[in-house]
Amino acid sequence: MPRSLWNGTIAFGLVRVPVRLHTATESKSISFRERHSSDGAAIAHRRVCTAEDREVPYSEIAKGFEVSSGSYVMLSKEEIAAAEGPEAHVIDVEHFVDGREIDPAYYERAYYLSPGKLGDEAYRTLHSALKSSGRVGIGRFLFHGKAHLAALRALEEVIVLHTMRFADEFADPRELEIAKADKRPSKLEIDTARLLVEQLVASFEPESYENSYRAAVLEVIEQKARGEKIQAPRRQEQTGEGELLSALRASLEEGHARKRRRPASAKPSPAEEAPRSSGLSSRSPVKGPRSSGGSSSSSKGASSARRRTRGEG
Amino acid sequence: MTRPLWSGSLSFGLVNVPVVLHSAVRDRGVHFSQLHEPDGSPIQTRRVCALEGREVPYSEIAKGYEMEDGSWVLLSEEDLAAAAPRKSHTIDIEAFIEEREIDPIYLDRPYLLIPENESAARAYALLVEAMGDSGRVALGRFVMRAKEHLVSIRPRGELLTLTTMRFHDEVRSSVDVAAEIEAEAVPGGEQVENAMAIIAELEVPFEPAAYRDEHRAHLQRLIKRKQKGQKISAPAAATMSEPKPTPTAPDLMGALEQSLARIRGENSGAGKKKAKKAPAAQPASRRSRANTKRSR
Numbered sequence: 001m002p003r004s005l006w007n008g009t010i011a012f013g014l015v016r017v018p019v020r021l022h023t024a025t026e027s028k029s030i031s032f033r034e035r036h037s038s039d040g041a042a043i044a045h046r047r048v049c050t051a052e053d054r055e056v057p058y059s060e061i062a063k064g065f066e067v068s069s070g071s072y073v074m075l076s077k078e079e080i081a082a083a084e085g086p087e088a089h090v091i092d093v094e095h096f097v098d099g100r101e102i103d104p105a106y107y108e109r110a111y112y113l114s115p116g117k118l119g120d121e122a123y124r125t126l127h128s129a130l131k132s133s134g135r136v137g138i139g140r141f142l143f144h145g146k147a148h149l150a151a152l153r154a155l156e157e158v159i160v161l162h163t164m165r166f167a168d169e170f171a172d173p174r175e176l177e178i179a180k181a182d183k184r185p186s187k188l189e190i191d192t193a194r195l196l197v198e199q200l201v202a203s204f205e206p207e208s209y210e211n212s213y214r215a216a217v218l219e220v221i222e223q224k225a226r227g228e229k230i231q232a233p234r235r236q237e238q239t240g241e242g243e244l245l246s247a248l249r250a251s252l253e254e255g256h257a258r259k260r261r262r263p264a265s266a267k268p269s270p271a272e273e274a275p276r277s278s279g280l281s282s283r284s285p286v287k288g289p290r291s292s293g294g295s296s297s298s299s300k301g302a303s304s305a306r307r308r309t310r311g312e313g
Numbered sequence: 314m315t316r317p318l319w320s321g322s323l324s325f326g327l328v329n330v331p332v333v334l335h336s337a338v339r340d341r342g343v344h345f346s347q348l349h350e351p352d353g354s355p356i357q358t359r360r361v362c363a364l365e366g367r368e369v370p371y372s373e374i375a376k377g378y379e380m381e382d383g384s385w386v387l388l389s390e391e392d393l394a395a396a397a398p399r400k401s402h403t404i405d406i407e408a409f410i411e412e413r414e415i416d417p418i419y420l421d422r423p424y425l426l427i428p429e430n431e432s433a434a435r436a437y438a439l440l441v442e443a444m445g446d447s448g449r450v451a452l453g454r455f456v457m458r459a460k461e462h463l464v465s466i467r468p469r470g471e472l473l474t475l476t477t478m479r480f481h482d483e484v485r486s487s488v489d490v491a492a493e494i495e496a497e498a499v500p501g502g503e504q505v506e507n508a509m510a511i512i513a514e515l516e517v518p519f520e521p522a523a524y525r526d527e528h529r530a531h532l533q534r535l536i537k538r539k540q541k542g543q544k545i546s547a548p549a550a551a552t553m554s555e556p557k558p559t560p561t562a563p564d565l566m567g568a569l570e571q572s573l574a575r576i577r578g579e580n581s582g583a584g585k586k587k588a589k590k591a592p593a594a595q596p597a598s599r600r601s602r603a604n605t606k607r608s609r
Contacts, residue, residue, distance in 0.1 A: 002489045002490060002493070012508075012511065012572075013511050013515075013568070013569070013571075013572025013573070013575070013576060014568045014569075014571050014572040014575070015508075015511075015565065015568045015569060015572060016568070022490055023485065024418060024484065024485055024487070025418070025479050025483050025484055025485065026483055026485060027483060028480065028482055028483050029460050029461075030378070032376035032377055032378055032388070032459075033376075033377045033378075033379070034360065034374050034375075034376075034377065035374070035375050035376075035377030035385055035387055036362040036363075036364070036365075036369055036373060036374070036375070037373050037374065037375040037387060037389075038373060039362065039364050039365070040377070040385055040387060041362050041363045041364035041365070042362075042363040042364075043360050043361065043362060043363065043369060043374060044360070044361045044362075044363050045358050045359070045360060045361075046358065046359045046361050047347065047356050047357075047358055048356065048357050048358075048359050049349040049352065049354055049356060050354050050355050050356070050357050051349070051352050051354035052349075052352070052354075056349050056356065060349055060350050060351060061347050061348070061349070061350065061356060062347075062348045062349075062350040063345035063346075063347070063348070064345060064346045064347070064348035064353070064355070065343065065344075065345055065346070065536045066346055067536070067540055070355075072346065072348055072353065072355070073536050073539050073540045074348055074350070074353055074539075075345070075535070075536070075539060079535065079539070080532070080535075082535070083528065083531040083532050083535050084528070085531070093515075094515075094524075095515050095516070095517045096512045096513075096515050096516045096517070097516065097517060097518065097519040098516075098518075098519070099417075100413065101518060101519040102417075102519050103521075104412070104415070104417065104420050104423070104465075104467075104476055105337060105338075105423035105474065105476065106521060107417045107420040110417070110418045110484075112485075112487050112490040113490075114490045114493045114494065115493070115494055115495070115498075120494055120495035120497075120498035121495075121498040121499075121500055121504075121565055122565050123494065123498075124494065124498055124499065124500045125500040125504045125505055125508050125565065125569075126508060128500060128505040128508070129505050129508035129509045129511075129512055130512070132505065132509060133509050133512050133513070135512050135516060137512075138519070138524070140524060140527075142528060146342060146528070147526045147527065147528030147529065149521075149524050151417075155416070155418070155487065156487055156491065157487065157491035157494065158487045158490050158491050158494075160418065160487075162417055162418075164521075165338055166341070166521070166524060166525065166526045167521040167522040167524070168341060168522075168525070168526075169338050169339065169340075169341050170337060170338055170339075170423075171335070171336065171337055171338060171339045171425070173425055173472055175315075176315075176335060176425065176427060178427050178428070178472070179427070179428045179429070179430055179431045179433065179434045180431070180434055181428075181431070181434035181435035181437070181438050182431065182434075182435075183435060184435070184438065185435055185436075185438055185439040185442055189439055190439060190442045190443060193325075193439050193440065193442070193443035194443050196325070196326050196443070197409050197443050197444065197447075197449070200406070200407070200408050200409050201408070201409050201410070201449070202408040202409070202410055202452075203410060203411075203414060204410040204411070204414035204415055204452070206419065206463075206480075206481040206484075207481045209407075209452075209454065209463050209480065209481065210480070210481075211461050211463075211480045211482075212397075212461070213396065213397050213400060213456055213460070213461030214461070216396040216397045217393065217396045217397075217459075219396065220388065220392055220393070220395060220396040221378050221380075221386050221388065224386045224387075224388060224392065225380060225384075225386045230391070230392045230395045231395055238322065238329055238330075238331050238432070238433065239327070239328045239329045239330070239436055240432075244328065244435065244436055244439065247326065247327040247328045248326060248327075248328060250326075250327050251325075251326025251327040251328065252326070254326070254327070255326070
């Protein structure tokens with residue numbers, strides 16, 4: 001049985017659906033530990049009181065808010081909890097929206113919900129209603145001491161909860177200095193670029209994009225372990241403004257040549273060595289065969305290091 | 314101007330556009346520092362070498378990877394960049410796909426992608442124009458901070474925004490969670506119909522600016538009161554919304570019917586149903602309006 005991160009209740013009209021929250025994603029990046037570069041020793045993190053210059057145990061730590069430089073307001077855990085109020089364990093669904101209206105930038109993290117105690121029937125009722133209507137519930141809830149906007153939707157047999165960013169969390173692009181072109185692209189350039197876009201149109205098949213960097217890092221680790229020197233990389237050259245059209249045309253030519261070499265495949269596959277799944281809906285990320293860890297091209301060399309690949313945190 | 318998080322090229326066919334990456338979000342949370350409770354002085358975290366027992370500056374910290382035999386391999390940032398030299402400096406556009414094909418479960422963090430200099434601006438503008446309002450996004454991969462990211466790039470006005478995405482094997486299957494749902498607890502058709510009717514009554518256009526982080530405001534008020542030396546008694550909760558009635562799980566149908574009656578009553582009581590539909594007095598943000606237009 002998967003462990004839950006949080007238990008609470010979805011409030012939806014007068015209906016209460018007890019739910020448990022489970023993580024829907026996990027990082028597969030290689031994680032590193034801090035080591036001292038000169039002697040390779042482990043690095044310890046010590047909490048030190050700046051007034052006494054001595055290490056202090058965790059039990060003596062309180063939370064402080066810096067109201068002005070160097071001046072703090074100290075708050076106890078109870079006081080911070082008081083700010084959460086009685087609704088701390090409720091996901092209060094305020095509205096339902098058409099999910100297509102939500103800009104992808106709002107989505108933060110995804111979680112699967114399972115029914116809590118005696119909640120199975122209410123859970124399945126909400127799941128069916130979300131699935132049939134195709135709508136997304138929008139609410140707010142507190143999680144890990146922070147308020148989140150949340151989106152609830154049906155995915156296959158479960159309800160997914162996405163934490164969402166609040167509108168005021170977005171930076172204003174006008175705060176950035178953005179270089180402006182002194183000449184707009186010409187119609188010919190735009191038309192040629194559109195042809196190139198058309199040439200690269202594909203359907204989204206998440207399985208065909210493999211994280212090849214993991215294998216490459218493990219390879220570097222093996223090289224380093226053998227005492228080999230690692231070569232430093234060089235940067236890409238910029239396409240000059242005058243070369244724009246010729247670069248676009250050469251790209252188109254290259255694409256055509258690729259197509260001629262592979263007449264059977266209509267669309268360019270982004271990772272040609274990866275098997276293309278057949279008949280599975282690409283909107284659904286969790287159907288179909290799931291590879292366990294690194295597969296295909298990564299099976300050379302780094303076998304002793306690969307075992308240590310694990311999620312962060 | 315904030316420093317970019319990454320700089321490199323955006324590569325589209327044989328066209329290379331020098332770009333820099335900025336976060337599209339800023340942290341608005343209320344952050345606490347650690348204090349030493351008895352004397353109220355700030356706590357500092359020091360990195361100490363376990364062998365020498367002395368504090369070590371950040372410049373002397375390497376990334377360590379433990380081998381099977383228990384030995385450690387130390388890597389520098391340069392070593393990691395060398396693992397994927399092209400990917401560390403180039404976002405290669407591999408395909409263009411329909412934006413609606415991407416399940417939100419894949420989405421991670423949003424960024425703004427901007428041209429590095431004036432001479433890059435025209436090729437950048439070309440890519441914005443070429444994607445236009447086709448509803449298509451560019452898909453690519455690159456390495457930032459020793460991590461490879463699958464990314465989707467979409468035009469927003471005259472800018473390109475980039476969203477990092479999770480790789481397929483980083484999305485867990487929902488099968489284990491689905492297995493926990495009691496198979497016998499099949500809801501009746503009437504129940505689902507009532508739930509759908511509630512959804513229809515509560516449907517509004519998505520207006521993100523209408524939802525504010527009230528918890529953040531509560532914390533800020535609490536800090537102010539404490540600063541003035543006021544005592545914080547348990548429920549600052551009185552200022553929160555009315556407590557809801559107790560769970561009604563055993564009588565699901567009753568709860569659905571009552572909810573529906575109440576919402577319908579409220580909506581007709583407010584005169585025109587349409588008037589009740591917009592969530593609050595906040596105007597729609599530019600972002601959401603542009604997005605609504607695009608997706609409809």
